[in-house]
Amino acid sequence: MSEFAIELRDVVKKFITPEGNELAAVNHVTMQIKNGEFFSMLGSSGCGKTTSLRMIAGFEWPTEGEVYIDGELQGRKPPFLRPVNTVFQSYALFQHLTVFQNVAFGLEMEHTSKNDSRRRVGEALEMVRLTGMDKRYPKQLSGGQQQRVALARALVKRPKVLLLDEPLGALDLKLRKEMQLELKSLQKEVGITFIYVTHDQGEALTMSDRIAVMSFGKVLQMGPAVEIYERPANRFVADFIGESNFLDGSVKSVKDGQAVVYISAWGQELTGIVTSKVNVGDEVAISIRPEKIRLSDQSTPNAISLDGTVVNSTYIGSDTHIYLDVRGQRLKVWEQNRVSTLDPRAYYQNGQKIQLSLVPENTLVLPKE
């Protein structure tokens, strides 16, 4: 068994657009996905995540580069010869077959014996909690149930890797949250490598061991959720994952993984953590997450205190979102409502003068691209 369940080596996929132009949907992507990993490809539509998945499944062939499954070069192998299975966004359940026949389809293709197949389908349906539904037709099931049939149909084949193409996209929010946790625990239970394609960052952060953030056919950053969120590689990733305040500046000095950046709009220097290589003189972006700015009068060591004015304050239940004007720059700050009170002053008011403090540990220095 190879160390990697899936390996993409410098893969390029070009399409011809209807206007006759060449478009690289996937542009020199290299990825190594470990056995048993829950791996997500995250990006907005057109970033190449689905195309990458389809090249692993065998629905598309790379224009350049190679796809390896379990150490084996795939080349132009058709989908039915690859040890991977897919859960489709549209589920693609066979409408003319019952739930049982749908799940048994893949086993039938392997010529599994009737008894074996009946037992394994039963197990698969039990795993997705659909026992007793086997005689129904897909149309008689709810969206969530259909989703689980699609999952059982793919998992019953015991693939090396399960590919999931936005499988929760069609479900409502509450069901989606439930299914996220269910999928995660299911993956731990069966121990199969999952590759999950999504445009929903919350989904990717919740479930994945590692995430690849993609944009315009390229991988911008690959790593665990914490790393992606707390140490984004560049401004785009910080902007795409979660929310952030950005300030433009130029690097004055770099030392011990920290950089001093001059913010011309404020005429002030800020110190922050360096995530990717930056050089003195580089134009960079300072990124500060809204929940990591503190509004208080107490000064903390090596914090920089600034005066601001509340422009707008929105109470959203668990948090209050405060939008500040700080020397001509807009900053957003999320404050948790830790005290239960009806006093409006606790939730800040428009025009209120306020002091905020920025600490270097929560300040990131990011390349612009």
Add this chain to the structure above:
Amino acid sequence: MNPHRRSPWIIAATLLTLFFLYAPIVVLIVFSFNASRISPLFTGVITKFGPFQLVSGNVVQSPCGPFHWFCDLSQNTEVLSAARNTLFVAVTATIVSTIIGTMAALALQRYNFRLRTFSQISLYIPIVIPEIVMGITILVMFSQLFTFINDSLHLTGDSQLGLGLWTVILAHISFMIPFVTLVVQARLQGLDKSYEEAAMDLGANEWTTFRRVTFPMILPGVLSGALLAFTLSIDDFIITFFTNGPGSPTLPIYVYGLLRRVITPQLNALSTVWILLVLIAVFLTQRVESRQR
């Protein structure tokens, strides 16, 4: 004004439409029970059972009673052989054109190839051009071809190639294919490609995917295409007229021949049976299609 009351114009238009559609058919069926042998007027129904008796052109008594013309029809070997020819042509042409038409639809819908747009457009040509033009062109093609083959192979007498039922079948196939293709294509358009991908993903090769997934899912389209082709073939006159050889007429050709000689209520009886058969066929396919949904 009561919004639920329908305008009298709508009622009038509906009744008139129904009248013009169905009155001729009702008249035709009623006349298949006419006692008069030749009169275009209705002279009453044959009421008496007994040995055949004719009084001044009116059938007074028949072993089959009011169904005299149907019994008469059933003994007419020419009609029966024409009916057999029609069914043979329709069934054969339907099977072949459905197979070819479905394959064409799959190719046009699922694959990209050179001349695809051209192939698609050329499908409409047999539908658009007048049938009589199509009939003549096919006739010209056959006769040129036969002359060439017969001459170059020095065929004589019975071994010579000539028009016959098989040329009718070929002609029918050629004009039925586009209808099947267009109907099946419409169905394929609504069929997401991911079903086929899912089947392949689960280990089915191309042929198994077609057999187990694509075909069952487009079957309603294939059936309606086949039915459309069948009905087109069974009542086709013009193309059959040009491509048929002597001595093996189909029903429409035979009826046309009868019209030129003498019209007896036997013809009405034949039409009545025909209408009933078509009604049953339509009813059955409706049932099949509604069960598919």
